Amino acid sequence: MxxxxxxxxxxxxxxxxxxxxxxxxxxxxxxxxxxxxxxxxxxxxxxxxxxxxxxxxxxxxxxxxxxxxxxxxxxxxxxxxxxxxxxxxxxxxxxxxxxxxxxxxxxxxxxxxxxxxxxxxxxxxPPDKSTNSNNGGEGNSGSASASIGKDDYFVRMDVSNRNVYEQEGFLVTFKLYAARPCTFNAPPKFPEFEGFLAQEVELPDQKQWSQEHYNGRNYFTVVLKQTVLYPQRSGNITIESGKFDVAIRIATPQKVRSIFDDFFDSYQDVTKTLVTSPVTINVKPLPFGKPASFSGAVGHFAMTSSISSDNVKTNEAVTVKVKITGTGNIKLIKNPEVVFPNDFDIYDPKVETDFKTTAAGVTGSKTIEYMAIPRYAGDFEIPAISFSYFDVKSDSYKTLTGEPYKLHVEKGKDGEGNAPVMSSFSNKESVKYLGKDIRYLKTKDISFTSTNDIFFGSVMYFMCYLVPAILFIVFFFIYRKQVKENSNIALVRTKKANKMAVRRLKIAGKLMKENKKEEFYDEVLRALWGYLSDKLNIPQANLSKDNVEAELTKYGVDEALINEFMDILNTCEFARYAPSQASDAMDKLYDLTVDAIGKMENTIKK
Structure with missing residues (x-):
């Protein structure tokens, strides 16, 4: 109670x-x-x-x-x-x-x-046009599989645009149409999207069925996959068929019925294989008249830039920040070039990205921070930063330009580039004993040493002067040669190219063991582009596949080795966004990259 x-x-x-x-x-x-x-x-x-x-x-x-x-x-x-x-x-x-x-x-x-x-x-x-639809075969005689109509279950590969430019993104949607909700017997097999870079749109884990009217019939529909594709070459590229095995539960007809059949129906699961039709995409090449600052960006973008300070001292870092926002192939765009004065020490830029893939495309921002350190005082100017992209809406190239920055550098404390300071003070210790330079003579406890034991004037005495003098001359010539070589920045970069590439490939090897596919291919690309930039003494912002081939040809590199480098670059760019990639493919690519850089080192010697 x-x-x-x-x-x-x-x-x-x-x-x-x-x-x-x-x-x-x-x-x-x-x-x-x-x-x-x-x-x-x-x-x-x-x-x-x-x-x-x-x-x-x-x-x-x-x-x-x-x-x-x-x-x-x-x-x-x-x-x-x-x-x-x-x-x-x-x-x-x-x-x-x-x-x-x-x-x-x-x-x-x-x-x-x-x-x-x-x-x-x-x-x-609207209601179904066909009033005699079997609704999945219920109540029909014969086998269960035969009672399923050819239009009762199918998967559509819907392409938002079949006529695009190179690097222009478009949406591909795979949607299941069913007379009644069904389940999958096996994971769906989607196409490989060969010739495209793929960015998958994140969908809810729990698929929600909805209703849709299509070709005069009402279906239960569910979106299986949405992917934004970026074509990597011009021409006709075909998206191959996908394969989907679904399990359909239908009622089994009973020849002999009892009163219990009204309460308990008998059902059977029937497997049906659904195949999508292939789709051909017409990819147009980008038009002529590309601006000098164009590096492959396609879409719609905006750019802002800022400088940390326009008044610094020597040996103090100055940072230029560039932020690119918009929708398009923002993941693939190269960093804009920032030209610092020759007397500045320049460091590798720091890049931060924030991307989101939706049905409208890849949207987000890329922030690049360029850091340099001035070594000498004076007034300098950093030219305006330019970034160009191809606008698919207007079918034209557009260039975004920032403002130039005037930088005033003052002399810092105890830093390089400062004028030597001469002291005008006299040394008081030098006059401390004036008038007392004659001392008293010792008269007791005097000891004498044989002239044969005197170090002064001996061979060892002269050797102590001669050996350091010889070593000084030798080190002077060696050091002068090193200083001369170090002053040649291009030569220094060329010598360190292999070391930097090996360091980055070690990082790529760790990522490969951890099965981090996208990070692995990104690191291999950094190693290759960084190696080529250092070896050929070309800034990475100015590097492209065309001028790399031309420069390597000038240095007498074999065409086979050039093609090997280009194949590795293309493989990395394709594989970063491929839906799946086996670990043995990464092993093979890693070995090919190490071998190609080794061959290049033996070919180009400076």
């Missing part, structure tokens, strides 16, 4: 425990319904309410409602009790016509305060 009284008190006080900020009033209905079919419009409230008000619903007939149901729940956890009230208001609606219609928000009062629900959009589909 006490338990019943306690439960009754919990039910009475359930609504009182809800705070005003915790009240949730939510509307729900199907996204799509078929003309002539009824559907439920439901409002859910987590408190006791009154005076539910709906706005006019001119596009639907209200057949019934509101019907109200109340449920209570209580929990007792760690000595603390919690209770929850759920009130549901249900309407039965019938659409008046086909189309897409809005249901305005409703309102309700809870403890004197008004609360408003969300609005809804309901799409009313």
């Amino acid at each position: 006490r338990k019943l009284v306690f439960l009754f008190l919990l039910i009475l006080t359930a609504g009182a425990s809800i705070k005003a900020d915790d009240v949730v009033f939510k509307a729900s209905a199907p996204d799509a319904v078929v003309m002539g079919q009824q559907f439920r419009l439901t409002y859910t409230l987590n408190a006791e309410g009154k005076e539910l008000r709906l706005q006019e619903i001119p596009d639907f007939d209200v057949l019934m409602g509101p019907s109200q149901s109340v449920s209570y729940s209580s929990n007792w956890v760690n000595g603390k009790s919690s209770s929850e009230t759920t009130v549901t208001y249900t309407y039965i609606l019938m659409p008046k016509k086909e189309g897409t219609f809005n249901i305005a928000p409703a309102s309700i009062k809870v403890k004197g305060a008004n609360y408003t629900s969300n609005g809804l959009v309901v799409k009313v589909l």
Whole structure:
């Protein structure tokens, strides 16, 4: 009896425990319904309410409602009790016509305060044109597989644009159409997207079925995969077929029926293989007239730049920050070139990215920080930074240009580039004993040494002077040669090219062992481009496959080795965004890269 009284008190006080900020009033209905079919419009409230008000619903007939149901729940956890009230208001609606219609928000009062629900959009589909559709084969005689029509289940590969420019992104959607919801027997096999860089759109883990009218029939549909593709070459590129094995549950006809068959139906799972049709994409080459600052960016972008300070001292770092935002192949664009004065020590830029892939494409930003250290005082100018891209909307190249920066460098403390400071003070210690240079003579405890034992004038005495002098001359010539070589920045970069490449390839090897595919290919690309930049003494921003081939040819590199380098670069760019890549492919590419750099070192010797 006490338990019943306690439960009754919990039910009475359930609504009182809800705070005003915790009240949730939510509307729900199907996204799509078929003309002539009824559907439920439901409002859910987590408190006791009154005076539910709906706005006019001119596009639907209200057949019934509101019907109200109340449920209570209580929990007792760690000595603390919690209770929850759920009130549901249900309407039965019938659409008046086909189309897409809005249901305005409703309102309700809870403890004197008004609360408003969300609005809804309901799409009313036309009925099936074929009235004798088998609906998945129920009630048909014969085998279960034969009762499934060829148009009952299929997968469409929908391409947003079949006529694009090179590096222009477009969306590919794989959608399953089913007469009734079904399941997969095996993971779907999507095409490999050869010739494209692929960026997959993140979809919810729980696939949601919806209804769609297609070719005169209403289907249950679900999106299986969405991918943004960027073609890497011009011409006709074909997206191959995908393969999907689905399990369809249909009712099995019974020759002999009993009274229990009305309560218990017999079902059978039938496997059906669905194959998408291949699609050919016409990829147009980018038009002529590319600006000097164009490095392959296609889409729509904006650029901003800033400098950390325009007044610094010698040996203090100055940073130029460039931020590129927009939609397009932003992951593939190269860093804009920032030209610092010759007397500055320049460091590798720091790059931060923030990308998001949606059905509209890859959107985000790329922030590049360039750091340099001035070694001499004076007034310098950093030229305006330019970035060009191809705008697919206007079919034209556009160039974004920042402002030039004037930099004033002052002399720092105890730094390079400062004029030597001459001291004008005399040394007081040198006059400390003036007038006392004649000392008294010692007359006791005198000891004498044989002339044969005197070090002064001996061979060792002269050797102590001669050997350091010879070593000084030798080191002087060696050091002068090193200074001369170090002053030649191009020669220094050329000598260190192999060391830098080996260091980056070690990092790539670790990423390969950790099976981090995209990071591995990125690091291999950095090693190759960095090696070529150092070896050929060309800034990375100015590097391209065309001028790399031309420069290597000047140095007498074999055409086979040049092609090997180009193949490795193409493989890395393709493989970074490929849907899957085996570990043995990464091993093979790693060995090819090490071998190619070794051959290049033996060919180009400076």
